[in-house]
Amino acid sequence: MTQIIDRRINGKNKSAVNRQKFIRRYKTHLKKAVEGAIAERSITDMERGEKVNIPSKDISEPTFGIGQGGIRDTIYPGNEEFTTGDTIDRPQQGSGQGKSVSDSGEGEDEFTFALSREEFMELFFEDLELPNMIKTQLAKEAQYKKIRAGYTSYGSPSNINVIRSMKGALARRIALAGPHKRTLHEAEAALQTLLETVDEGDDRVITLREEIELLKQRIRRVPYIDTFDIRYNNRIDQPVPTTQAVMFCLMDVSGSMGQYEKDIGKRFFTLLYLFLTRSYERIELVFIRHHTVAKEVNEQEFFYSRETGGTVVSSALKLTADIIKKRYPTSDWNIYAAQASDGDNWTDDSPACRDLLINTLLPQIQYYAYIEIAEDNSPAGSLWREYMKVSQASPRFVMQKLATPDEIYPVFRKLFEKQWHE
Amino acid sequence: MNSSTEAVTKKRLSETSEWTFELLDTYHREIARIAADFGLDTYPNQIEVISAEQMMDAYSTVGMPVGYHHWSFGKQFLSVEQRYKRGFMGLAYEIVINSNPCIAYLMEENSMTMQALVIAHASYGHNSFFKNNYLFKTWTNADSIIDYLLFARNYVTKCEERYGVAEVEMLLDSCHALMNYGVDRYKRPKKVSLDNEEKRQEEREEYLQSQVNDLWRTLPTDQQKSKSETEDPIWPSEPQENILYFIEKNSPILENWQREIVRIVRKIAQYFYPQRQTQVMNEGWATFWHYTIINRLYDEGLVTDGFMLEFLQSHTSVIYQPPFNSRYYSGLNPYTLGLNIYQDLKRMCESPTDEDREWFPDIAGGDWFTVIDFAMRNFKDESFISQYLSPKVIRDMKLFTILDDDQRNSLEVSAIHNERGYKHIRNALSEQYNLGSREPNMQVYKINRRGDRSMTLRYDAHQQRPLNQETNDVLKHLVRLWGFSVRIESLNEGGQYELTHECNSSV
Numbered sequence: 001m002t003q004i005i006d007r008r009i010n011g012k013n014k015s016a017v018n019r020q021k022f023i024r025r026y027k028t029h030l031k032k033a034v035e036g037a038i039a040e041r042s043i044t045d046m047e048r049g050e051k052v053n054i055p056s057k058d059i060s061e062p063t064f065g066i067g068q069g070g071i072r073d074t075i076y077p078g079n080e081e082f083t084t085g086d087t088i089d090r091p092q093q094g095s096g097q098g099k100s101v102s103d104s105g106e107g108e109d110e111f112t113f114a115l116s117r118e119e120f121m122e123l124f125f126e127d128l129e130l131p132n133m134i135k136t137q138l139a140k141e142a143q144y145k146k147i148r149a150g151y152t153s154y155g156s157p158s159n160i161n162v163i164r165s166m167k168g169a170l171a172r173r174i175a176l177a178g179p180h181k182r183t184l185h186e187a188e189a190a191l192q193t194l195l196e197t198v199d200e201g202d203d204r205v206i207t208l209r210e211e212i213e214l215l216k217q218r219i220r221r222v223p224y225i226d227t228f229d230i231r232y233n234n235r236i237d238q239p240v241p242t243t244q245a246v247m248f249c250l251m252d253v254s255g256s257m258g259q260y261e262k263d264i265g266k267r268f269f270t271l272l273y274l275f276l277t278r279s280y281e282r283i284e285l286v287f288i289r290h291h292t293v294a295k296e297v298n299e300q301e302f303f304y305s306r307e308t309g310g311t312v313v314s315s316a317l318k319l320t321a322d323i324i325k326k327r328y329p330t331s332d333w334n335i336y337a338a339q340a341s342d343g344d345n346w347t348d349d350s351p352a353c354r355d356l357l358i359n360t361l362l363p364q365i366q367y368y369a370y371i372e373i374a375e376d377n378s379p380a381g382s383l384w385r386e387y388m389k390v391s392q393a394s395p396r397f398v399m400q401k402l403a404t405p406d407e408i409y410p411v412f413r414k415l416f417e418k419q420w421h422e
Numbered sequence: 423m424n425s426s427t428e429a430v431t432k433k434r435l436s437e438t439s440e441w442t443f444e445l446l447d448t449y450h451r452e453i454a455r456i457a458a459d460f461g462l463d464t465y466p467n468q469i470e471v472i473s474a475e476q477m478m479d480a481y482s483t484v485g486m487p488v489g490y491h492h493w494s495f496g497k498q499f500l501s502v503e504q505r506y507k508r509g510f511m512g513l514a515y516e517i518v519i520n521s522n523p524c525i526a527y528l529m530e531e532n533s534m535t536m537q538a539l540v541i542a543h544a545s546y547g548h549n550s551f552f553k554n555n556y557l558f559k560t561w562t563n564a565d566s567i568i569d570y571l572l573f574a575r576n577y578v579t580k581c582e583e584r585y586g587v588a589e590v591e592m593l594l595d596s597c598h599a600l601m602n603y604g605v606d607r608y609k610r611p612k613k614v615s616l617d618n619e620e621k622r623q624e625e626r627e628e629y630l631q632s633q634v635n636d637l638w639r640t641l642p643t644d645q646q647k648s649k650s651e652t653e654d655p656i657w658p659s660e661p662q663e664n665i666l667y668f669i670e671k672n673s674p675i676l677e678n679w680q681r682e683i684v685r686i687v688r689k690i691a692q693y694f695y696p697q698r699q700t701q702v703m704n705e706g707w708a709t710f711w712h713y714t715i716i717n718r719l720y721d722e723g724l725v726t727d728g729f730m731l732e733f734l735q736s737h738t739s740v741i742y743q744p745p746f747n748s749r750y751y752s753g754l755n756p757y758t759l760g761l762n763i764y765q766d767l768k769r770m771c772e773s774p775t776d777e778d779r780e781w782f783p784d785i786a787g788g789d790w791f792t793v794i795d796f797a798m799r800n801f802k803d804e805s806f807i808s809q810y811l812s813p814k815v816i817r818d819m820k821l822f823t824i825l826d827d828d829q830r831n832s833l834e835v836s837a838i839h840n841e842r843g844y845k846h847i848r849n850a851l852s853e854q855y856n857l858g859s860r861e862p863n864m865q866v867y868k869i870n871r872r873g874d875r876s877m878t879l880r881y882d883a884h885q886q887r888p889l890n891q892e893t894n895d896v897l898k899h900l901v902r903l904w905g906f907s908v909r910i911e912s913l914n915e916g917g918q919y920e921l922t923h924e925c926n927s928s929v
Contacts, residue, residue: 002454067890069886079746
């Protein structure tokens, strides 16, 4: 009994588990490759796979085998010129296998394979975990989204679907008036022929005319549109998980921040954004730039327009608090904030910033990251000193100094290192 | 049964190279009829059509339809995938599983011609070989293999959950390193079904553990200490060639579940053991039959000329043997060698020459099917070549041997395809396919029971060939399984054993 079976419909990823096992085992190699790639790539280009080379000696599976040397008598096909007793110089490698090995020994020194985009990103974000993420996720499914679901015959007038209603009306008119129209046409034709032979006053003409009038009335009585023609767009509620986050990007654009500093800031924000996209389905970005006054702007303006003037950081913090209050209720949103600055601030303003953060912002925010674009050993400004106090007061506040773009990734990792104690 | 004269009037099975399931069925029926006509004895067939990705999956688990999970299969898969995507390699047209029913995988990309070739090759060629070759009959159990593999996978998964993925992985790594030393060569295994297997596994677990404890209870007591270590009789009393079996039964450090996993690897190694020993015979047999059957299809007028051209094109590329000095040369092509021997046997029966009568008096002029059927059933590569490699095949393939002695400065051509060389070549080729000379002959020689519990292996170096570079790495794995130091003593030129490798348990 023979069976012919189509197995193509079965899953093709039978080896997925083994592939994962392989990746787990060679994580150190893969991570090295990933980190190399991160250093080379631009941040907008981060989300794609990467080719990885692993030295094949690291992944070999050893077995007992016979090494080179000793005596061996090996068979080869395709003899052309040799006769028994000919001697041949030993090939350079001194290999017992003779020519065949040196000819075809392509010798794979490296085991190469490609990481998929997901695997790449997974490694990229490994060990990083945003703390306090659980909080607002409890509010999952509390939100509903309206989605279209056909038509109904009742509803509010604002939802009338005109096309659908008119189609219905037209169909009904044809159905109801059609038979009368046909009779009317017949009667009119009959009247026409009758009038050729008889006068207007003839009885038969009068009856026909009455009949025609009656039919016309009947047709007229079929309403153009009736209540039961009307159709309403139907919408139903569908629950949506609130895996949404808002990320506030705060940046100092006072004269002391040059394009270079801004660029570092941008990279940091991009990285944070990428990271958040891993955790949340939907992320909104709010860009707030400030010098002495703060202003909400779009991304282009945020990164590329220049302003001059002094620096009052608290203005940005106040604006942030306002926006949260107005647009992002904490019950629905996970709120993150990242601030980039060169550390300059109006000295009297720094304590105000500290208080604002501790009392107003941090209770509402999941995480607040502050990066100061400055040399590590540069003298701490007033803002840095005050922020130190904040970071001691709250585990949700982290701060870090960085000076060049290649420091971003280590700093980023440090900022978001898994909080083991939690 | 249809005779071929009737068949000439038959309609062609198909005109285009597209295949459909109906056509597969039609072709299969004709092929089955012809195979039965010749007298091929096979398991029932199960033909499965799969995609290229699935073929790569099948590749990476070395043809096991259900395998336990291990990173090495992932590595295999990645390298196959990489090479395939870059176009460095094509995929095999077919994979066939030695099971009952015999499962053959066909790739969906194949044309109708290729599907027919593959059905004839795998479902009738390999299938009949699996069913009738003595090694397969002795060492593998086609009825229960799928059940056993399923049991193995579930068991390994269960262990991963219970004892940790890393722990299981390390154990499997070590077992894989010794996989080739996990086969019995001279005992016959019992047949077991899945249900029994699970039941027996539990019993075995308890029994084994009690045995092991007994073994190590012979550790020295105070009175015995007076005896010197050298007086301890050599144990095991005979050298053990099945190292994994020895580990499974005697390792002092393994837990029950670990012993079971050792056993699983050993069992699977045993299942593949005959395949490693019958490559030339098996592939040659399958190739012989696809060639014979498809030609019969053509003779009966069932297939078109185009079909036949495509068939011949693939057939010749399968059996192409690049000469030794070609850059494509990578050893003897087992398909070619096997096919040549079978075809020459057929030729000897049908039109024997004087040479044949001299070399093969029993065969020349006999019934060809009886002759090759006997050859297929009763040999392995080594003995098959030594029995049947004829002077004509040696001449056709222009075989020659090169003697490489590392004590001498140059290589020597020791024999070519002439009257004086035939026997030498035949012996050398047979020796080349002797598994024993391809793999080091390594046996558990002694366990130091009174002292450091170390294990001593003995390597009987054949023709003074040394062990390879990986030996020390393998020893590390063996130490992991044994728990104490392991050494290797190799036979040197003077016929003495000397210590060549050692790995201490602290490493």
